[in-house]
Amino acid sequence: MSGQDPKFVKGAFAKIADRYVMTNHVLSMGTDILWRKKVGRIVQAWNPERVLDVATGTGDLALEIQRKCPDAKVLGSDFCPEMLAHAEESGVQETQVADAMNLPFDDESFDLVTVAFGLRNMENWEGALREMSRVIQVGGRLLVLDFSQPRGILKKPYGFYLNRVLPKIAGLMTGEGEAYQYLAGSIGEFPFGKEMLRLFEKAGLSECECELLSGGIASIYTGLKS
Numbered sequence: 001m002s003g004q005d006p007k008f009v010k011g012a013f014a015k016i017a018d019r020y021v022m023t024n025h026v027l028s029m030g031t032d033i034l035w036r037k038k039v040g041r042i043v044q045a046w047n048p049e050r051v052l053d054v055a056t057g058t059g060d061l062a063l064e065i066q067r068k069c070p071d072a073k074v075l076g077s078d079f080c081p082e083m084l085a086h087a088e089e090s091g092v093q094e095t096q097v098a099d100a101m102n103l104p105f106d107d108e109s110f111d112l113v114t115v116a117f118g119l120r121n122m123e124n125w126e127g128a129l130r131e132m133s134r135v136i137q138v139g140g141r142l143l144v145l146d147f148s149q150p151r152g153i154l155k156k157p158y159g160f161y162l163n164r165v166l167p168k169i170a171g172l173m174t175g176e177g178e179a180y181q182y183l184a185g186s187i188g189e190f191p192f193g194k195e196m197l198r199l200f201e202k203a204g205l206s207e208c209e210c211e212l213l214s215g216g217i218a219s220i221y222t223g224l225k226s
């Protein structure tokens with residue numbers, strides 16, 4: 001178990017940055033919006049004061065958190081300046097270019113760290129979780145939203161859509177079919193369910209929970225820094 005090549009990932013997102021949001025909404029048929037809204041509701045109940053949205057990309061989750069928690073200070077960070085430029089334009093309060101594997105923040109700087117569809121793309125999943133946990137204060141939380149693998153009757157049709165249909169549509173929309181072929185592969189390799197919860201625990205988090213979204217196509221993982 002490891003992670004992805006950071007050079008390839010940064011380059012791939014730089015190329016699709018201008019079309020990322022629209023392509024997401026088309027490929028997920030708008031479901032990605034509902035998933036982020038669900039995260040927004042969870043976060044609202046925690047009433048955080050200082051939030052770091054890691055791998056914020058174009059800032060969609062950071063913006064949702066700002067809407068739900070208007071009193072919170074929200075910082076979006078990403079290692080791809082082309083993606084982050086869109087987050088700034090869209091109105092994310094504060095942004096910072098930063099590699100999630102080596103965050104430029106002191107220990108325990110935030111009471112909530114979130115990462116949506118970012119962890120899967122990182123170089124070392126276990127190391128990234130440890131690094132995010134480091135900057136969370138005791139009693140604060142980590143929330144990860146990412147793709148997982150559905151079981152049962154959804155498994156086959158979803159696999160066909162992901163591997164055959166999605167790269168073709170995305171290729172037509174962005175001219176970067178390869179980046180979306182990578183997406184399918186990255187989901188297949190990425191730990192999910194109990195395996196992800198074990199990584200959370202190894203990173204010093206407790207009360208770890210997993211909630212399946214859309215039959216397991218995506219999952220929300222949460223943990224408490226103890």
Ligand SMILES: C[S@@+](CC[C@H](N)C(=O)[O-])C[C@H]1O[C@@H](n2cnc3c(N)ncnc32)[C@H](O)[C@@H]1O
Pocket residue numbers: 006009010013054055056057058059060061077078079080083098099100101115116117118121122123
């Ligand atoms: C699929 S996008 C997700 C963007 C956003 N969070 C969302 O929900 O749409 C993945 C993002 O992760 C970022 N990323 C990948 N590895 C990273 C790393 N090591 N440090 C910081 N950002 C990283 C990429 O630059 C990209 O913007």
